Amino acid sequence: xxxxxxxxxxxxxxxxxxxxxxxxxxxxxxxxxxxxxxxxxxxxxxxxxxxxxxxxxxxxxxxxxxxxxxxxxxxxxxxxxxxxxxxxxxxxxxxxxxxxxxxxxxxxxxxxxxxxxxxxxxxxxxxxxxxxxxxxxxxxxxxxxxxxxxxxxxxxxxxxxxxxxxxxxxxxxxxxxxxxxxxxxxxxxxxxxxxxxxxxxxxxxxxxxxxxxxxxxxxxxxxxxxxxxxxxxxxxxxxxxxxxxxxxxxxxxxxxxxxxxxxxxxxxxxxxxxxxxxxxxxxxxxxxx
Numbered sequence: 001x002x003x004x005x006x007x008x009x010x011x012x013x014x015x016x017x018x019x020x021x022x023x024x025x026x027x028x029x030x031x032x033x034x035x036x037x038x039x040x041x042x043x044x045x046x047x048x049x050x051x052x053x054x055x056x057x058x059x060x061x062x063x064x065x066x067x068x069x070x071x072x073x074x075x076x077x078x079x080x081x082x083x084x085x086x087x088x089x090x091x092x093x094x095x096x097x098x099x100x101x102x103x104x105x106x107x108x109x110x111x112x113x114x115x116x117x118x119x120x121x122x123x124x125x126x127x128x129x130x131x132x133x134x135x136x137x138x139x140x141x142x143x144x145x146x147x148x149x150x151x152x153x154x155x156x157x158x159x160x161x162x163x164x165x166x167x168x169x170x171x172x173x174x175x176x177x178x179x180x181x182x183x184x185x186x187x188x189x190x191x192x193x194x195x196x197x198x199x200x201x202x203x204x205x206x207x208x209x210x211x212x213x214x215x216x217x218x219x220x221x222x223x224x225x226x227x228x229x230x231x232x233x234x235x236x237x238x239x240x241x242x243x244x245x246x247x248x249x250x251x252x253x254x255x256x257x258x259x260x261x262x263x264x265x266x267x268x269x270x271x272x273x274x275x276x277x278x279x280x281x282x283x284x285x286x287x288x289x
Contacts, residue, residue: 020184020191027183027245032200035075035240037147037170041111044149044166052089055154055162056096060089061128063165072238076171077202081140082150086125087133094128097157102137105149107168119143145173177201180264180279181242188284189255195247195262195279197237205237205275207266209246216259224260225249257285 048054053061064085065073076082082104088094104119119142125134137152148169154162178199187193199205208229214221227249235246247264263278 020187020193023183023192023194023245027194027196028242029244030242031240032198032242033240035170035172035202036072037074037168038109041107041168044168045164046167047165053154053163056128057094060094061096062087062089062133071204074168074170075239076148076169077174078143078145078171079140079174081135081138082143082169083135083137083139084152085132085134086128086136088128088130091130093130096125096128098125098162099123099155099157099159100125100136101151101153101155103151103153104138104143104169105151107147107149109147111149111168113149118146118148143171145171147171172202174202176203176268176275178203178205178266178275179277180262182262182279182281184281186282186284187251189251189253189286191251193249193251193262193281194245195249195264196242196245197235197264197266197277198242199237200240202239203275204239204269205266206234206269207237207246207264208234210264211247211249212263212265213249214261214263215256216261221261251283254286255283257283 047063047065051062051064052059053063062085071077071080082102100123102121103117105113106118107113119138121138121142123136125136128134148171149166150169151164151166153164156162178197178201181196181198183194195211197205197207209231210229211227212223213225213227215224231246235243237243249262259280260283261278261280263276265274265276267273268275
């Protein structure tokens with residue numbers, strides 16, 4: 001199991017204060033790191049609206065973006081392929097004789113492309129299978145991080161161009177960076193601690209609303225609450241995002257003062273790996289009059 005360091009006390013922490021930040025101000029889903037291409041790039045000819053290739057026999061070939069779990073459109077990682085699905089509609093498949101070129105063109109912030117592709121792949125397809133069919137495009141780890149335009153060019157057996165489709169990609173190198181933040185550094189009994197998962201890295205996280213709360217007694221962390229999941233299902237948090245606080249803990253009126261640690265177990269996708277993160281905070285001692 002991978003254990004993320006408690007990030008709240010550093011980059012993710014609110015300013016030190018005994019006053020808890022209200023939920024409506026703290027629990028706001030947001031973008032921490034924008035992994036998408038910049039806005040304002042020139043328009044390109046994307047996929048046909050129906051995703052059916054008009055030059056295919058009887059338009060029976062479907063062309064779709066590979067649905068990579070958690071990755072938004074135009075966001076890429078060097079360890080994930082830039083792949084599209086090619087499949088025949090109906091049964092029996094479709095006979096074609098195509099040469100398909102995948103060209104990854106480096107571009108600047110205004111969309112001007114370099115003269116040579118950063119990566120290129122040529123595939124010869126003579127028959128398109130029915131159903132999911134096959135993948136076309138660039139394999140993982142065949143390109144570097146950067147801003148690109150991906151061109152998919154279809155040609156017939158004689159080299160005549162049948163169609164060209166393009167899309168922009170901002171590609172990043174994968175890295176893990178995630179943690180928990182809470183809406184204060186010190187809380188009073190009866191206040192509610194709201195827990196936000198923050199994922200500025202490129203992992204795709206999945207988790208429930210369960211958590212483990214511990215209190216530091218001497219040099220030992222002692223379990224206070226082992227909260228099981230309440231909500232049905234879980235949350236999938238994309239790369240570069242912060243969630244809206246799926247977990248919270250209302251401090252009992254008779255809670256013991258001291259140092260506390262809240263931990264959450266999660267999973268990353270592709271590959272699925274158990275990970276965890278924790279955050280520490282203080283609870284003020286109850287004063288008896």
